[in-house]
Amino acid sequence: MEFEKKPSNFIRDIIDADIASGKNKGRVHTRFPPEPNGYLHIGHAKSVCLNFGLARDYKGLCNLRFDDTNPEKEEVEYVDSIREDVRWLGFDWEDREYYASDYFDALFQHALTLIKQGKAYVCDLSPEEQRQHRGTFNEPGKNSPDRDRTVEENLDLFERMRQGEFEEGSRVLRAKIDMASPNITMRDPTIYRIKKASHHRTGDAWCIYPMYDFTHCISDSIEGITHSICTLEFENNRPLYDWFLIALGIHRPRQIEFARLNLTHTLLSKRILLKLVRQKIVSGWNDPRMPTISGFRRRGYTPSSIRAFCDKIGVAKFNSTIDRVLLENSIREELNKTAPRVMAVLDPLKVVITNYPEGKIEEMEAVNNPEDPAAGARKLPFSRELYIEREDFREDAPPKFFRLVPGGEVRLRYGYFIKCEKVIKDASGRIAELHCTHDPETRGGNHPPDGRKVKGTIHWVSAGHMFRAEVRLYDPLFTAKDPADVPEGKDILVNLNPKSLEVVSPAFLEPSLKDAKPGERFQFERLGYFFVDPVDSGPGRPVFNRIVTLRDTWEKIEKKG
Ligand code: ATP
Numbered sequence: 001m002e003f004e005k006k007p008s009n010f011i012r013d014i015i016d017a018d019i020a021s022g023k024n025k026g027r028v029h030t031r032f033p034p035e036p037n038g039y040l041h042i043g044h045a046k047s048v049c050l051n052f053g054l055a056r057d058y059k060g061l062c063n064l065r066f067d068d069t070n071p072e073k074e075e076v077e078y079v080d081s082i083r084e085d086v087r088w089l090g091f092d093w094e095d096r097e098y099y100a101s102d103y104f105d106a107l108f109q110h111a112l113t114l115i116k117q118g119k120a121y122v123c124d125l126s127p128e129e130q131r132q133h134r135g136t137f138n139e140p141g142k143n144s145p146d147r148d149r150t151v152e153e154n155l156d157l158f159e160r161m162r163q164g165e166f167e168e169g170s171r172v173l174r175a176k177i178d179m180a181s182p183n184i185t186m187r188d189p190t191i192y193r194i195k196k197a198s199h200h201r202t203g204d205a206w207c208i209y210p211m212y213d214f215t216h217c218i219s220d221s222i223e224g225i226t227h228s229i230c231t232l233e234f235e236n237n238r239p240l241y242d243w244f245l246i247a248l249g250i251h252r253p254r255q256i257e258f259a260r261l262n263l264t265h266t267l268l269s270k271r272i273l274l275k276l277v278r279q280k281i282v283s284g285w286n287d288p289r290m291p292t293i294s295g296f297r298r299r300g301y302t303p304s305s306i307r308a309f310c311d312k313i314g315v316a317k318f319n320s321t322i323d324r325v326l327l328e329n330s331i332r333e334e335l336n337k338t339a340p341r342v343m344a345v346l347d348p349l350k351v352v353i354t355n356y357p358e359g360k361i362e363e364m365e366a367v368n369n370p371e372d373p374a375a376g377a378r379k380l381p382f383s384r385e386l387y388i389e390r391e392d393f394r395e396d397a398p399p400k401f402f403r404l405v406p407g408g409e410v411r412l413r414y415g416y417f418i419k420c421e422k423v424i425k426d427a428s429g430r431i432a433e434l435h436c437t438h439d440p441e442t443r444g445g446n447h448p449p450d451g452r453k454v455k456g457t458i459h460w461v462s463a464g465h466m467f468r469a470e471v472r473l474y475d476p477l478f479t480a481k482d483p484a485d486v487p488e489g490k491d492i493l494v495n496l497n498p499k500s501l502e503v504v505s506p507a508f509l510e511p512s513l514k515d516a517k518p519g520e521r522f523q524f525e526r527l528g529y530f531f532v533d534p535v536d537s538g539p540g541r542p543v544f545n546r547i548v549t550l551r552d553t554w555e556k557i558e559k560k561g
């Protein structure tokens with residue numbers, strides 16, 4: 001696959017300086033460290049593209065490391081989905097797939113080392129007492145009464161913690177740093193806690209589990225990582241990251257923090273995404289409305305469009321929120337060049353062309369993609385009875401309405417100019433069909449010899465030839481621009497968009513679409529880009545997901561509403 005050379009950013013500047021100074025012998029080794037407690041989302045894609053992208057550009061390596069220290073939340077399903085998603089994004093970790101749980105023995109030995117150095121102790125305070133001792137932002141913490149236990153006593157207690165002698169929550173192992181540190185993270189943080197839970201990889205071998213801060217830096221160190229890139233929330237944890245590695249005297253990667261991705265109308269938090277799945281608000285982690293990689297994949301996004309988006313937004317040191325439109329533009333730009341164009345009618349209104357012979361069928365030539373001459377052309381059947389989009393006709397049209405009106409003329413794309421002669425209504429007053437005439441001299445949609453012009457061109461399908469299929473239209477899951485902005489005491493779900501999914505069943509499609517295969521993408525003229533759903537489509541029975549509209553209609557809808 002081809003990648004362009006990326007513009008500089010502050011992380012590249014740091015790496016360039018490290019290489020120039022001969023640090024790590026010029027090596028660049030990064031890692032992507034997901035916790036397997038959910039599916040990856042578009043924020044993770046930013047981190048994947050960054051870490052694997054740096055390794056690629058500096059001819060270095062990037063590891064995939066599952067940060068699986070928390071036995072209760074992790075599942076094999078998540079591990080599998082993460083591998084699939086990283087691979088789909090176009091990245092390869094070769095044989096470097098690691099698990100923090102592989103390091104449980106090493107971590108335990110390192111904890112023993114800290115105890116022997118007098119830098120760690122077993123603390124018997126209850127979680128509540130520990131919290132009270134911790135102090136606040138303005139007040140220093142208080143030392144634990146157990147802080148001065150002897151090395152022998154600590155070794156004995158820690159070993160017995162490991163043997164399962166004590167109850168969960170009764171004791172922890174803590175680093176002995178500084179209860180008065182202005183950085184609360186440094187106030188004797190917990191290193192190990194008792195958890196009598198089975199682990200998805202180590203089974204019941206352990207009943208004590210290491211904490212994130214202790215595990216992460218040592219895992220990075222063991223793997224020879226040079227640049228450990230994480231999100232800004234970990235800035236306060238950096239002194240602790242360094243403290244452990246300095247105390248243990250082992251290889252010290254450089255932690256660099258960058259701003260996490262936030263997107264408008266989107267929540268990027270596994271906890272909340274899990275809630276949407278559990279409460280069946282969506283059909284699963286790969287629901288096409290989900291901001292997960294698997295959701296975008298099923299919606300019809302391409303890996304290249306997601307990579308292009310991640311390149312475009314870049315990396316910065318301050319948090320901001322990116323407009324969803326940027327992500328949508330990225331897939332629009334790509335599909336504009338690659339997706340064949342077809343015609344489909346979502347909300348059909350029948351048109352009878354009264355001066356077109358009954359039974360006559362013409363094969364009109366339709367260009368597959370004006371942006372790509374190599375895409376060729378196809379035949380489109382034209383007949384006396386057609387369907388157009390209901391909203392392309394108005395009886396009481398506003399001045400700038402350039403589509404069909406009573407007595408007005410419009411071009412049917414690749415068809416003819418037609419003129420509306422008569423509006424037929426049903427008993428309830430709803431428009432049932434239009435009677436139109438066509439100008440035979442405008443075949444193919446071309447201007448007639450008299451040079452007459454029309455302002456509007458609309459799409460259509462032939463009634464006798466079209467076929468019916470289900471089409472799914474999506475809008476963001478959350479109406480609020482910042483879905484996390486909820487009134488005090490209210491659940492985040494109050495911001496859910498009740499109309500995030502609209503099923504059009506059936507839509508009327510041009511006959512060529514009958515052979516559409518799962519995974520194919522099309523532009524439905526004037527309606528957007530669509531993807532044949534790989535899950536719900538059957539042979540000869542495609543189901544279409546709208547990937548994105550042709551323009552940014554959502555913001556407009558929002559302003560109206
Ligand atoms: P969440 O907050 O969504 O549950 P997390 O940070 O707990 O995510 P991890 O599995 O720990 O998820 O993340 C793996 C990597 O992806 C980490 O390095 C993390 O910093 C990065 N990451 C997570 N969310 C984002 C985001 N929104 N933007 C950029 N990077 C992210």
Ligand code: MG
Nearest residue numbers: 034035067212
């Ligand atoms: Mg996490």
